[in-house]
Every structure is written in structure tokens, then in C-alpha cells.
Amino acid sequence: MKAKxxxxxxxxxxxxxxxxLTKLLCFIFMTFAVMFSYDIRYILFVMALSAVIxxxxxxxxxxxxxxxxxxxxxxxxxxxxxxxFAPVYGTEIYGTRxxxxxxxxxxxxxxxxxxxxxxxxxxxxxxxxxxxxFLLTTNPSExxxxxxxxxxxxxxxxALSLTLRYFPDMIRNYQDIAVAQQSRGLDLSKKEKxxxxxxxxxxxxxxxxxxTLDRIELISNAMDLRGFGKHKKRTWYVARPLRKGDWGAxxxxxxxxxxxxxxxxxxxxSRFWNPFV
Amino acid sequence: MEEGxxxxxxxxxxxxxxxxxxxxEPTLHGINLKIYAGEKVLxxxxxxxxxxxxxxxxxGLIPFSYHGKTGGxxxxxxxxxxxxxxxxxxxxxxxxxxxADGQFIGLTxxxxxxxxxxxxxxxxxxxxxxxxxVADMVDMGQLLKSSPFELSGGQKQRVAFAGVLVDDVDIxxxxxxxxxLDPATGKTAIDLIDKVWREYHKTVVIIEHRLEDVLYxxxxxxxxxxxxxxxxxxxxxxxxxxxxxxxxxxxxPLYVTALKYAGVKVEAAHRAGRLITxxxxxxxxxxxxxxxxxxxxxxxxxxxxxxxxxxxxxxxTKKRKILQDISFEIREGEMVSIVGTNGAxxxxxxxxxxxxxxxxxxxxxxxxxxxxxxxxKERSKTISYVMQNPNQMICKPMIFDEVALGLRLxxxxxxxxxxxxxxxxxxxxxxxxxKWPISALSYGQKKRVTIASMLAMNPKILILDEPTAGxxxxxxxxxxxxxxxxxxxxxxxxxxxxxxxxxxxxTSHAIVISGGKKIGDASAVEILTNEEIAEQxxxxxxxxxxxxxxxxxxxxxxxxxxxxxxxxxxxRA
Numbered sequence: 098m099k100a101k102x103x104x105x106x107x108x109x110x111x112x113x114x115x116x117x118l119t120k121l122l123c124f125i126f127m128t129f130a131v132m133f134s135y136d137i138r139y140i141l142f143v144m145a146l147s148a149v150i151x152x153x154x155x156x157x158x159x160x161x162x163x164x165x166x167x168x169x170x171x172x173x174x175x176x177x178x179x180x181x182f183a184p185v186y187g188t189e190i191y192g193t194r195x196x197x198x199x200x201x202x203x204x205x206x207x208x209x210x211x212x213x214x215x216x217x218x219x220x221x222x223x224x225x226x227x228x229x230x231f232l233l234t235t236n237p238s239e240x241x242x243x244x245x246x247x248x249x250x251x252x253x254x255x256a257l258s259l260t261l262r263y264f265p266d267m268i269r270n271y272q273d274i275a276v277a278q279q280s281r282g283l284d285l286s287k288k289e290k291x292x293x294x295x296x297x298x299x300x301x302x303x304x305x306x307x308x309t310l311d312r313i314e315l316i317s318n319a320m321d322l323r324g325f326g327k328h329k330k331r332t333w334y335v336a337r338p339l340r341k342g343d344w345g346a347x348x349x350x351x352x353x354x355x356x357x358x359x360x361x362x363x364x365x366x367s368r369f370w371n372p373f374v
Numbered sequence: 375m376e377e378g379x380x381x382x383x384x385x386x387x388x389x390x391x392x393x394x395x396x397x398x399e400p401t402l403h404g405i406n407l408k409i410y411a412g413e414k415v416l417x418x419x420x421x422x423x424x425x426x427x428x429x430x431x432x433x434g435l436i437p438f439s440y441h442g443k444t445g446g447x448x449x450x451x452x453x454x455x456x457x458x459x460x461x462x463x464x465x466x467x468x469x470x471x472x473x474a475d476g477q478f479i480g481l482t483x484x485x486x487x488x489x490x491x492x493x494x495x496x497x498x499x500x501x502x503x504x505x506x507x508v509a510d511m512v513d514m515g516q517l518l519k520s521s522p523f524e525l526s527g528g529q530k531q532r533v534a535f536a537g538v539l540v541d542d543v544d545i546x547x548x549x550x551x552x553x554x555l556d557p558a559t560g561k562t563a564i565d566l567i568d569k570v571w572r573e574y575h576k577t578v579v580i581i582e583h584r585l586e587d588v589l590y591x592x593x594x595x596x597x598x599x600x601x602x603x604x605x606x607x608x609x610x611x612x613x614x615x616x617x618x619x620x621x622x623x624x625x626x627p628l629y630v631t632a633l634k635y636a637g638v639k640v641e642a643a644h645r646a647g648r649l650i651t652x653x654x655x656x657x658x659x660x661x662x663x664x665x666x667x668x669x670x671x672x673x674x675x676x677x678x679x680x681x682x683x684x685x686x687x688x689x690x691t692k693k694r695k696i697l698q699d700i701s702f703e704i705r706e707g708e709m710v711s712i713v714g715t716n717g718a719x720x721x722x723x724x725x726x727x728x729x730x731x732x733x734x735x736x737x738x739x740x741x742x743x744x745x746x747x748x749x750x751k752e753r754s755k756t757i758s759y760v761m762q763n764p765n766q767m768i769c770k771p772m773i774f775d776e777v778a779l780g781l782r783l784x785x786x787x788x789x790x791x792x793x794x795x796x797x798x799x800x801x802x803x804x805x806x807x808x809k810w811p812i813s814a815l816s817y818g819q820k821k822r823v824t825i826a827s828m829l830a831m832n833p834k835i836l837i838l839d840e841p842t843a844g845x846x847x848x849x850x851x852x853x854x855x856x857x858x859x860x861x862x863x864x865x866x867x868x869x870x871x872x873x874x875x876x877x878x879x880x881t882s883h884a885i886v887i888s889g890g891k892k893i894g895d896a897s898a899v900e901i902l903t904n905e906e907i908a909e910q911x912x913x914x915x916x917x918x919x920x921x922x923x924x925x926x927x928x929x930x931x932x933x934x935x936x937x938x939x940x941x942x943x944x945x946r947a
Contacts, residue, residue: 274766274767277759277767278767279751280754280759282780282784300779304768308765308766312476316479319477321464323464323489323537324461324541326493327461332496334488334502
């Protein structure tokens with residue numbers, strides 16, 4: 098079922114048991130580490146690490162399959178477009194030029210360009226699993242609690258967590274409406290022309306919007322009635338105090354970031370690792 | 375609580391009126407009502423009578439969320455509500471809303487119960503303690519980690535109940551607590567409300583139109599609201615004797631109706647408010663006499679089978695079997711109710727019939743032909759499905775276009791469309807609204823629009839999911855009489871329902887599903903007088919049956935049948 102896409106399913110392991118705040122901070126640390134550095138060795142190291150974490154969290158590939166497909170498509174597109182618009186950007190960065198193949202005077206494949214583009218792709222590819230681990234192993238309410246703790250207003254945090262929560266509901270609702278409309282003769286299959294299919298999909302969206310609005314009115318009334326928004330601050334039932342594991346994970350995340358920075362400043366002397374000189 | 379305390383009014387309406395900004399007329403006029411500490415009060419009234427508006431005034435949604443003009447005074451615990459905000463009020467009045475699903479805010483039971491505490495900045499340890507204590511009060515203490523998907527409707531309602539109990543409010547307000555519950559779960563809900571009322575000395579206000587079900591437990595007073603005014607304020611016993619419920623579109627308990635048919639002039643002294651308190655010896659002779667004088671009805675002739683299932687199986691995954699070995703026959707022109715607990719597989723059965731999902735085994739025969747491989751669209755030419763919530767179906771802004779949608783999608787000629795749509799609108803009593811926008815219609819009218827849009831397709835079989843959910847007696851009768859007239863015109867009707875009155879009064883044939891299996895397939899009267907099946911399927915044996923037993927009628931089932939026949943013949947002519 099598609100509805101499983103963002104469903105949070107509770108599990109009991111090290112990653113799931115970390116506090117949402119820890120996971121958010123670690124996610125930020127590691128993302129920044131990867132984004133800052135252009136050293137492919139280090140990025141590969143983080144990527145391997147995120148694969149290990151993914152494995153350790155007990156998530157199945159099935160849960161992220163659709164996302165993974167989109168990411169691969171995006172990366173391929175990005176790879177091609179980068180080459181089309183800036184085929185020799187790599188040589189500018191590294192200051193050398195090792196040609197491999199020449200299409201025209203403008204489009205030349207160089208070792209520098211290859212290294213640059215591969216590095217960039219791997220950068221994205223290593224951040225995405227981190228993001229997915231974060232999303233899928235964090236209880237939406239706890240996520241809200243974490244956001245609130247790093248200074249975001251609790252109303253905004255709660256709105257975000259409610260959205261995450263109702264997303265699977267909305268997909269279910271959409272499926273129900275879709276079959277009911279199909280039984281009235283609405284064709285959504287590939288037999289119909291694209292234009293008409295888009296129009297038909299609109300016919301499903303209108304009842305979806307209306308029933309969602311009903312739902313929003315109800316939930317906001319229910320929240321008002323139970324005192325949501327009464328005070329400037331609120332506490333969280335699901336908030337977890339930081340435990341040893343959390344501190345460990347935080348140190349680990351910070352270390353990764355520090356490693357990336359040190360490598361850039363002290364070893365490579367710049368954000369790029371240059372094997373060509 | 376001390377005796378002296380009980381005397382004080384905790385809710386005081388004085389010449390109170392309210393008008394929504396969006397409406398031309400006031401919804402409430404000159405309401406004068408006092409509710410005392412520790413009382414349990416039932417507010418009844420037809421849809422649009424203003425009973426929900428009274429509820430909104432009590433919990434502060436008016437004027438906090440719904441704006442309008444108020445007049446007169448409303449004091450809660452001695453304080454004008456005008457001078458309080460919704461948060462202050464929520465500390466005194468705890469509200470359990472109608473839709474237990476929609477008001478589930480947290481991700482788990484524990485979190486949802488804690489919601490009000492979180493907003494009050496309660497420390498985590500104290501919060502966990504309170505949540506556990508309150509959850510135990512409503513028997514949900516073991517399920518703190520469950521998510522709403524794992525809970526039944528009744529359990530969700532318990533969670534909602536606990537969510538307001540954490541605040542230790544004085545007044546509990548229940549807005550149609552029975553609306554989405556099956557009869558047996560409804561009974562448990564009323565029990566629970568009663569328990570909390572007795573043990574914790576709360577003041578309880580219940581807004582509900584299913585009178586008989588609420589009166590399953592004691593109620594101090596019934597307030598009857600109509601057209602924004604209070605028309606009666608008396609004890610249940612007096613109310614039954616006053617004989618005014620029917621006039622205002624509220625269904626009186628069936629056993630009271632039976633007493634009246636038997637020629638008993640119900641008096642307050644009969645204590646007819648609840649069947650348990652009813653003075654049986656005083657009414658026994660009349661009931662027995664009536665029973666003797668009625669004749670049995672002759673059997674109806676058999677018509678050809680239009681829809682049949684043979685050993686139908688369906689499952690979502692290997693472990694989750696939803697339907698197991700279901701077989702039944704439905705004859706042409708029948709009106710059938712499909713009943714059972716939530717999640718028993720009733721809706722899935724409807725989905726299999728319509729082809730929304732495909733069976734894993736067994737056969738479905740339509741007029742003797744196997745339906746295997748027929749698409750949704752092909753089936754929709756004979757079978758139409760009306761969802762419970764009309765807002766999930768309506769997708770055009772204008773009534774005419776909505777009803778015409780199916781025909782247009784199927785490429786009918788515009789002339790034919792006009793003719794068929796007008797015919798469908800006429801049958802559904804919507805002709806005067808032909809050119810209206812849908813948004814101007816009431817919920818019940820929208821429901822009829824969805825039925826009309828199905829009728830325009832000329833189906834042979836109409837499947838309806840909870841056709842009367844949330845409707846008061848007046849609208850219920852209107853919808854059901856309308857469906858009956860369709861049925862008499864030759865449409866076979868299948869209804870998924872929780873409503874036992876509906877089942878008893880309108881459907882001669884009932885199929886009972888429990889845990890994915892068929893456990894009963896007989897006349898509705900037989901099912902609702904069978905204690906074993908009723909218990910398994912979360913139904914409730916009808917009070918008529920109990921009345922018959924109490925008055926010593928041996929053939930209690932025959933008595934129920936006679937009641938139904940009598941009512942059909944005499945009351946609906």
C-alpha cells in the first residue's frame with residue numbers, strides 16, 4: 098500500500114530509542130559535514146556509515162523504495178545537466194586538465210570534471226538515506242517536541258507533526274474516494290487520454306479537499322477544547338530526556354563534522370581534495 | 375460532594391439567545407435552564423433544533439470558534455461565560471465530541487490522553503502518572519502505547535473520554551456519544567458515563583437523539599429542544615407519559631410505542647422511562663390481549679435470486695483474512711441489512727461486490743452470471759454504491775451537474791441526461807433545488823443528492839453504507855421511506871448499518887457478519903430476538919423482545935413480528 102510511505106512504525110532498537118532531538122542534531126551535523134567537504138574519500142566514508150546506520154535501524158528497503166527511485170532519477174538528471182551547462186568546471190576548481198575524451202571544443206570529458214561530478218552526486222546520495230532514517234525512525238510527536246526544544250514555536254512544530262500524521266490518512270481517503278468515483282464511470286486508467294485523466298483526478302480532489310476541511314475544523318475544535326495554545330510554552334508527553342546513548346550519538350555526530358572541517362582546513366587546505374597536483 | 379453543594383446550579387441559562395453571524399435567524403431563543411451539580415441531563419431534539427448549539431455555548435466553541443450574537447446570560451459555576459475564554463471554560467466543562475476518530479490528536483493513547491496536561495505545562499513524571507490513573511478509570515490502562523489504527527470505535531471514544539477526565543472538570547458534556555457506535559458498544563459507553571457520574575460525582579450533560587439507548591441507564595431529566603426553544607423539561611417517566619416526543623421528531627423507546635399500540639395510556643406512575651422500572655403488572659393484561667388479537671402474517675412469495683455469493687474469501691495479507699467462506703442469496707426487490715461489529719468485514723463485502731477489490735476465492739453471481747473479471751465500471755451499470763459521508767462523493771458545485779456526472783462520464787446524450795436527472799431529482803424530492811448550489815444543502819439533503827446521482831444511472835442494486843447515520847428520527851424516516859419507495863419500484867437495496875430500528879422496521883432480511891464470517895442470515899426479527907447472535911455481532915436484543923418476555927409472552931419473536939407488521943400497516947399508511 099502506498100499509505101505506508103510515511104507511516105511511522107515503532108520499533109525497539111538503538112536508533113529508534115534515541116531522542117528526536119539527538120536525531121535531528123546528528124542529522125544536521127552529518128549533513129553539514131558532507132555538504133561542506135568535497136573530499137570524496139571522506140564522503141564515501143560517511144556514506145558507508147549511513148548505510149550501516151540504516152541497517153542498524155532495522156528499516157527495510159521496501160519502505161524507502163519509492164523515495165530511492167526518485168532520488169536516483171534526480172541524481173542522474175543532475176549529473177547530465179551539470180555536464181551540459183558546465184563541462185569544464187572541474188578543471189577550474191582543480192587547476193589542471195587531464196582530458197579523456199573530446200566531443201567538441203566545448204564538451205570535453207576531463208578527469209577533473211568526472212571527479213567533481215561523482216563527488217557531488219555521492220554527496221547527495223549520502224544525505225538522502227540520513228534524511229530517511231531521521232524521518233522514519235522519529236515519532237512525529239517526538240519530532241515536534243524536538244523542534245520545539247531547538248527553539249521553533251510549538252504551534253508550528255505541532256502543525257508539522259499533524260501534517261506528517263494525517264498524510265497517510267489522506268492517502269487512504271483519496272483511495273476510498275477514487276474507487277467510489279470510478280464506480281460512477283470515472284476512468285483513471287491508462288486507457289483514457291492524459292488530459293481527461295487529469296480532469297478526472299480533479300473530480301476526486303474536490304471531495305478530498307472538502308472532507309479534509311471538515312476534518313481540520315473538527316481537529317482544531319478538539320484542540321481548542323483541550324487548551325491548545327493557552328500558554329507560551331507546553332510540555333511534551335513523549336519528550337525523552339537525553340540519555341548516555343544520546344550523548345554518545347551527539348558526540349559521534351559532532352566528531353564527523355569536526356573531521357570534515359579538519360580535513361578541509363588542515364589536510365587539504367581547501368574544501369576540495371585535489372589528487373591532480 | 376456535600377448535599378448542600380448539589381443544590382447549586384452549575385449551569386444557568388437566563389433568557390439566553392444566540393444567532394450565528396452567517397444566519398438570518400437566531401438559533402436559540404429565550405433559553406431558561408438550570409442544571410444542578412451532580413445531575414445527569416439528557417438534551418434531545420431533532421437536527422437543527424439548536425441542541426448542538428447549546429453544547430457549543432457550554433464548552434466555549436461559541437463564541438471562540440463560531441462567532442455570533444449572544445443575548446441574555448449564561449453562567450457556568452456562577453461565572454458569566456462572556457467573561458471567560460475557552461481555556462478557562464475547558465477547565466470546568468470537558469467535552470467529548472461526536473467523532474471519536476477525528477478528535478484523536480496524539481499518536482498513541484497515552485499521548486492523546488496527555489494532550490490537555492501538556493498544554494498546561496505539567497511535568498513529565500506527573501503527567502505519566504495522571505495518564506495512567508485516568509486511563510485505568512476507562513479501562514484503557516493496558517493500551518497506552520496503541521495507535522488509533524489499532525483501536526475500535528468504542529475504545530477511541532474511551533480515550534477521548536479520558537482526555538477530558540485528566541482535567542478533573544466538574545461538568546462532562548457528551549455530544550452525540552452514540553453516533554458512530556454499534557449497539558453493544560453504545561451500551562458500554564452509556565455504562566461508562568454512568569459509572570463516572572456515580573463514582574466521581576460529575577455533572578453530566580448528554581446531547582443525543584437516540585433516546586432509548588441513553589435511557590439504558592438512569593437520567594435525571596430530559597430537556598427537549600425544538601426550533602431553538604426548550605419545549606419540555608421533565609423526568610423520563612413524565613416524558614414518556616406526556617407523549618410529545620414523536621411530535622418533535624424524536625423516537626420514543628419501542629416498548630413505549632408497543633404499550634400505546636396495546637391501548638395502554640402511559641402515565642408517569644407507570645415509570646416507563648426505563649424498561650427496568652416499568653410497572654409490568656399494570657400493563658401486562660393490555661399487552662397480552664393485544665398479542666392474542668393479532669394474526670400472523672402470511673408468507674411472501676419467493677422471487678428470483680439477483681445476487682448470490684458462494685464461498686467468498688478475501689484477505690489483505692496472508693494473516694489478515696477479512697472475509698471467510700461467505701455465502702448468501704439476495705432476491706430481486708429485497709431490502710437487506712448487512713450488520714455486524716466495526717471491522718467485521720461488512721464494508722469489505724460491499725467493496726468486493728462493487729469490484730473495488732477482488733475476491734481471493736469463491737464466486738459472486740449477478741443474475742446467475744459469474745462476475746469474475748468485470749471491472750468497476752462494468753459493474754457500476756447494475757450496482758451502485760453510496761458512501762456514508764456525502765462529502766466524500768460530491769465533486770460538482772451544482773446539484774444538477776452532480777447528479778448528471780455519472781451519465782456524462784458514460785457519454786449519454788444531453789437530452790437523455792436531462793430527462794434522467796430530472797426524474798432522479800424528482801424521486802429524491804430535490805426537484806425544487808435543481809438549480810441550487812450543493813453548498814446550500816443540509817447534510818441529509820446532500821445525502822439524497824448522492825443517492826439521486828446513483829439513481830440516475832438506473833442501477834438494479836443499490837448498496838448504501840450507513841444511510842441514516844447521524845440523522846434524527848424525522849430525517850431517518852424520510853430517508854428510509856424514500857428508500858422503501860425506491861425498493862417498491864423494483865430496486866434491490868443492501869444497507870450496511872448499525873441501526874437496529876432500521877433493520878427491524880425496514881429490512882425483511884438481515885445478514886450478520888462477525889469476524890469475517892457469516893453468523894446469521896434470516897429475517898431481521900429472528901436476528902434481533904436471538905440473544906446468541908446479538909451478542910456475537912455486538913447487536914442488542916430489541917426492547918420489544920424484552921417487553922414480551924417480561925409480560926410473559928412465550929412467543930416473543932412472534933410478538934416482535936406482530937408489532938412490526940402492525941406498525942407498517944397502520945402507522946405508515
